[in-house]
Amino acid sequence: MSGEFTRIAKYFAPLAGTEGRGLTDDAAVFTPPPGRELVLTVDQMLEGVHFLPNDAPDLIARKLLRRNLSDLAAMGATPLGYLLTVALTQTVDEAWLQGFAKGLAHDQTEFGITLFGGDTSSSRGGIALSATLIGHAAPNAALSRNGAKPGDAIWVTGTIGDAALGLRARLGQLEDKTGFLVQRSLLPSPRVGLPLAGIANAAIDISDGLVQDLGHMCKGAALSAVIRAGLIPASPEAAALGPDYLEARLTEGDDYELLLAVPPGKGGALKAACNGLPITKIGMFQAGTGVHVLADDGTLMSFAKGGWEHF
């Protein structure tokens, strides 16, 4: 096994932008884009919690970046670069590192970001990873999850619940004939680059489950949300599994789609901003508290679990 500094030079230094100074310095240095605000977010991925021990390293790397890119997307920010922490167990070999670095390189190109810096360590528990993403936005244009207003429509991008079902398929609990659900679980599609400033009053990315994340928007705005289960967009693969999986789709995490609060007159502008990305109106914010999910017959549904909490 190669040593720590050899591994940094071999696998990570080629990923560094000029800000990263070849990963030989104590910190990254960069000139912020003039006249812009900076948007910073950090997310972890831990073995046994966020990924399974046998998951492919390139997909782990890409999901790590994409979870964070999704946070920037929810703020309406343009990604710029990232810092990385990597704590490795003794079982990690060169092939794993090579795959991991390849995944980072792939998504760096796809999303136009470079590595600014990081920290490597050994780990006595499982593999532990984190990425700090740096983005930018026009002054006062960064979205908040707390800005919803009464009467705002609730819109959601893409389809909801694929990742929750994909995780079950990976655990052997259901069959995913096409592999679509598993793919959605392993490799989310962060909705970066949508010009939502001036259109959406609030935005959040769905990481802990639609009901829970919508609950955060409600709490932040001191409002309630009423949504119709029948309107919540399902992929054909998820729809084929039937209503037994509705609760899982709405309360489990990892969708990385955007939930948006949009004033009634701005649906057209929203669709134009989304530029072909499917987007669906599922309900409305109004006075009150809590998230209310209505069945097709108008009755209120209740779920055993609100959404994902770590502890």
Added chain:
Amino acid sequence: MSGEFTRIAKYFAPLAGTEGRGLTDDAAVFTPPPGRELVLTVDQMLEGVHFLPNDAPDLIARKLLRRNLSDLAAMGATPLGYLLTVALTQTVDEAWLQGFAKGLAHDQTEFGITLFGGDTSSSRGGIALSATLIGHAAPNAALSRNGAKPGDAIWVTGTIGDAALGLRARLGQLEDKTGFLVQRSLLPSPRVGLPLAGIANAAIDISDGLVQDLGHMCKGAALSAVIRAGLIPASPEAAALGPDYLEARLTEGDDYELLLAVPPGKGGALKAACNGLPITKIGMFQAGTGVHVLADDGTLMSFAKGGWEHF
């Protein structure tokens, strides 16, 4: 045990600056100081690797910040704020979290920083922590570890090797009568705020051991370093343990003192910049490669281990 969002609101939200938006948003937003470059660094601390399971949580928190502040110090940057990741095992209780938050609060005040954001998770291995520190510096003023020139004197702040000896005391391998060495191991003093731009040609903080970190400076500048063991500053407590511990003092990590490359004529300016902080000249950079440590009689010393590597 309280849930994840309750814990965030209770222990971490009170630490957030305005940039952190009460920790209720997907990311932090801030306006970079105009006309300044940003300096970013990230370091991890993992249970069983960087701290012992029974270490006091407030000191773990403070060391986490200080390790990163030391990286900013080595760049000559002024700290502004930080993002935090916290992955907790099921054994972590409210008292631990309270102590941890108290430690963060203490050093936020001491170093003039606030919490910008973060991520909490459960962990199936030990506790895993990271902090991303954000600082700023004048354009082109951030120091590099790679700028040493032939003839530059090698200076070091404070005393070297206390933390390595303190760790041995904590493991019961030696006696630390006054508690000074243990304190230096648990709570480093990052040398932030020294106005080194225009004085030092290069700087690095000593985290992996003096010999190894000096080696990084040599490699970065394609130079060699000659230092005299007898000149390397020892605290009275370290000196009292005698020459048997010299190798440990020079090759083990966690000092968080600064190593500086300073042109011959600038020793006076350096002392003025350090404003009373003890600083010692221990050798010189010259043509060649490698770090050469000379004993009092001028013979070359050799050490079994160059310094700390994680793998």
